[in-house]
Amino acid sequence: MTENLGVLGKKSPRRSGAERVVNTPLPTAYGKFQAIGYLDHDRGDEHVALVFGEIGEESVLTRLHSECLTGDAFSSQHCECGEQLSSALRAVAAEGSGIVVYLRGHEGRGIGLLAKLRAMALQAEGLDTVEANLALGLPVDARDYRVAAEILHDLGVRSVRLMSNNPRKREALTRHGIEVAETVPLLIEPSENNITYLRTKRERLDHDLPHLDAVGHGS
Template identity: 40%
Template sequence: MTTSDETSVARLASAPVPVGSTLMQLTVFGHVGADGQETEEVVTLRTIAPRRESGTPPIARIHSACFTGDVLGSEKCDCGPQLSAALETIVQSHNGVLVYMLRQEGRGIGLANKIRAYALQAAGHDTISANLALGFPAEGRDFRIAADCLRHLGINRVRLMTNNPEKVGQLATLGIAVEDRVPLGGFRTPFNEAYLEVKDRLMGHLDALGATRPLLGHPLAAPPRGAS
């Protein structure tokens, strides 16, 4: 397992940038090697002079890079709409942060392997079985660096925009208190319907009420509660 020292990141650069008509602070986090070479890991986008009068923690989105969804606008996933909705919410909140994980494409397997998984999905696999067929876990992301970045920004309590209980659990274990979960949804299309069903029912992703259902009949699904 990676140690805390190994996951700790440094601020590489920071500057205000306009996002639409709102000025926000963009910070690049990463590692500096012994040779002085920088490895960029995470970008954060933080509201400037956030409102603190209510004592409410900032709203946060931890978003893994998705070239196909975020850049190309592919409807095979819901990443692009989630990113847009999260950024809009953060800007409107005047107290929020986007944590963009540059090196977590394809739930941690990288872009080339993600496209290999897409090819397997075109042949009949779902998003989970495709990853497993390539020798990867269904969920390979580690959010320790995200927690380190939040602490660098002076944040240890958040309202987290996510449907993924894994993010909530990891952040809590890492000392970032998730005081509220804000769901992100409503982005279903004919192209991502099966993908979202697998995330909801097999990977345990939650709806607006925090409910989920097992994907009965799937070879990886756990038996229903009460079953022997």
């Protein structure tokens, strides 16, 4: 195997962290964004920051969105991910500036697409989303937000108004040096197909979903 040799035959140091690879305009149904692509050298995942308008350093309206093929692309009603993504893009455009960081490798809270589908099959048999992951011998939530913080640092962002109902995202950003000036709820009207899933996220994963109080348990 040929080694990667640098100057004077020395082995080049292995890169780590997120590297900005490309920046291109991306017109969308919500407005014209800049799509800034990143490669995470530690995990090999590819991510994109969708930037709208002129962002500053402080209190930037921001969404960290975990990849969800079934929700984002197929409009699955098993979760609220697709509607959250649309709402976040719409909110950023309405604000006039902001960022949606789309995080690959987060499918199924980090367990991968096929494992997520297996977990969904178990949920159809009566397990909740936490029990299903554990029944498969998998973590309840394996996501890592380090790379999201690195992307925000690269974009010059010091503090965010974070669109999220998940306290773990806020804690992770703070731990990695991004201040969360405000948490902005991103509440999606539940349906009969996802109400049990959303209640599990609130009761077992500590998501802040106060709007579920208005939905009867018989729904």
